[in-house]
Amino acid sequence: FLHLLLRRRRREGEPPLIKGWIPFLGKALEFRKDSYQFLQRLQEKHGDVFTVLIAGKYMTFVMNPLLYPAVIKQGKQLDFHEFSDAAASTTFGYPAVRSGRFPGMSERIQKLFLLLQGPALNSLTHRMMGNLQRVVRQHFLSWGGGPECDWRRDGLYEFCERVMFEATFLTLYGHPSRANTETKKTSEEICWIDTLRENFKKFDAKFPLLIARVPIGLLGKTKSIREELIRFFHPCRMAEWSSPSEFVQMRTELFHQYDTLKDLDRAAHHFAMLWASVGNTIPACFWCVYHLLSDPQALVAVKKEIVDVVGEQETSICNDDVTLTREQLDRMIYLESAINESLRLSSASMNIRVVQEDFCLQLEPQCSVCVRKGDIVVLHPQSTHLDPDIYSNPQQYQFDRFVKDGKEKTEFYKGDQKIRYYRMPFGSGATMCPGRFFAINEMKQFVCIILLMCDLELAGDQQEATLDTSRAGLGILPPANHIAFRYRLKQHSTEQ
Ligand code: HEM
Numbered sequence: 001f002l003h004l005l006l007r008r009r010r011r012e013g014e015p016p017l018i019k020g021w022i023p024f025l026g027k028a029l030e031f032r033k034d035s036y037q038f039l040q041r042l043q044e045k046h047g048d049v050f051t052v053l054i055a056g057k058y059m060t061f062v063m064n065p066l067l068y069p070a071v072i073k074q075g076k077q078l079d080f081h082e083f084s085d086a087a088a089s090t091t092f093g094y095p096a097v098r099s100g101r102f103p104g105m106s107e108r109i110q111k112l113f114l115l116l117q118g119p120a121l122n123s124l125t126h127r128m129m130g131n132l133q134r135v136v137r138q139h140f141l142s143w144g145g146g147p148e149c150d151w152r153r154d155g156l157y158e159f160c161e162r163v164m165f166e167a168t169f170l171t172l173y174g175h176p177s178r179a180n181t182e183t184k185k186t187s188e189e190i191c192w193i194d195t196l197r198e199n200f201k202k203f204d205a206k207f208p209l210l211i212a213r214v215p216i217g218l219l220g221k222t223k224s225i226r227e228e229l230i231r232f233f234h235p236c237r238m239a240e241w242s243s244p245s246e247f248v249q250m251r252t253e254l255f256h257q258y259d260t261l262k263d264l265d266r267a268a269h270h271f272a273m274l275w276a277s278v279g280n281t282i283p284a285c286f287w288c289v290y291h292l293l294s295d296p297q298a299l300v301a302v303k304k305e306i307v308d309v310v311g312e313q314e315t316s317i318c319n320d321d322v323t324l325t326r327e328q329l330d331r332m333i334y335l336e337s338a339i340n341e342s343l344r345l346s347s348a349s350m351n352i353r354v355v356q357e358d359f360c361l362q363l364e365p366q367c368s369v370c371v372r373k374g375d376i377v378v379l380h381p382q383s384t385h386l387d388p389d390i391y392s393n394p395q396q397y398q399f400d401r402f403v404k405d406g407k408e409k410t411e412f413y414k415g416d417q418k419i420r421y422y423r424m425p426f427g428s429g430a431t432m433c434p435g436r437f438f439a440i441n442e443m444k445q446f447v448c449i450i451l452l453m454c455d456l457e458l459a460g461d462q463q464e465a466t467l468d469t470s471r472a473g474l475g476i477l478p479p480a481n482h483i484a485f486r487y488r489l490k491q492h493s494t495e496q
Pocket of ligand 1: 084116277278280281284349350352425427428432433434435436439475476
């Protein structure tokens, strides 16, 4: 096998081939260090399409967004699920869905994703709104020191993580304990969510290695942590949880219909969904709030828009539940732009397709490249997001970049050509993230709640947040450094 890898030579019609000198690993180390810079260098040297050997895989990168449509519409010879099914099953510990043992299950899972969108999103949005307010209120109540209106210091990432993890969990899975959620948390309640989150963080830290197929047995305690996480979702336990979302209920019923799926396999599927639902949303919320707090003009504009939409309810938010409908969230154009701008700057996911047979991919009328069965074709949205031909001053945060004449701006050009795929944090084509509408709504709700309920300030005298590039390829990058901030319950509410 190694011999074959070393021997591969570029054939007529194939893109330039970059193998490096290390057998098997090829350019994996350079790629892992900073994939964006690495690919930029290769693009300058070899043009818009090239093949790189990375950890035993030949990956053909298509770097020009004008060529994306040709790849995205090519469903038959370029398959997405082969890669994601294999990677997800080893990472989360369930048998591959498309292994033949579960006829029709993959399609039925896909169909249930509709319960994250359309009319079903109204109920999720409503649930999330209540949960977010409850979690933030509890956060203040369970604070040991000083009155609620005193300033508290915390890490901004840790704050976003605590609030979004718990609120998203409750919204999707319901409540594992029957204790009253309105009052101060009991120690039992603190325990389950904090333990779940801590285990989740430990697992997530090893996620890049698991996705890269490093055997879990080599990763210290990760295996037992994953087992504990999976056991949390055991069907016997979940049967006791109160008011899960329709989405989770239907998935539970679906898994139940497959006898070939063991209880712990069912649990592992639920655990995988937890990861999908918070793994990217937490860092995305961090960047959104971080940028807003770093840019006074953006903060004023976004706050004004929120207050205009929320209206009179604003003053009561610390005591009563405020409702924000989907329609109201849809009206928040500047907030949506600010979120999309944060996603543009922090998203490093790759769109991966596995080549099903040797064929030549027609990219433009005059340009086709030949690829081989088993190779991987990759779109790299980060290069588009940071392309100065598309976005002027691409490294700069401009909260209103996606607004034009009071509406969402959707026309972006590379040179004089309009591009369709200018922003792709959620992937592309048929495999796009099914949770994207829910995710954007959740983020809007999070920003609304914290800006309406709290005063927030970044700590002065600290370095700017930078991206942790070691997770490149996997979604929204977390910050590499700790960012301190302070916050307190808004004054007007406590005076009333
Ligand atoms: C898949 C991004 C939030 C559920 C994906 C993919 C990306 C992505 C890039 C792969 C798509 C592709 O390669 O074409 C994000 C980002 C999020 C987010 C940036 C937040 C900012 C969510 C949420 C949920 C969710 C909140 C669920 C509640 C899923 C699922 C898949 C997926 C289930 C796999 C779909 C499949 O197997 O076909 N997401 N996602 N995501 N996402 Fe999200």
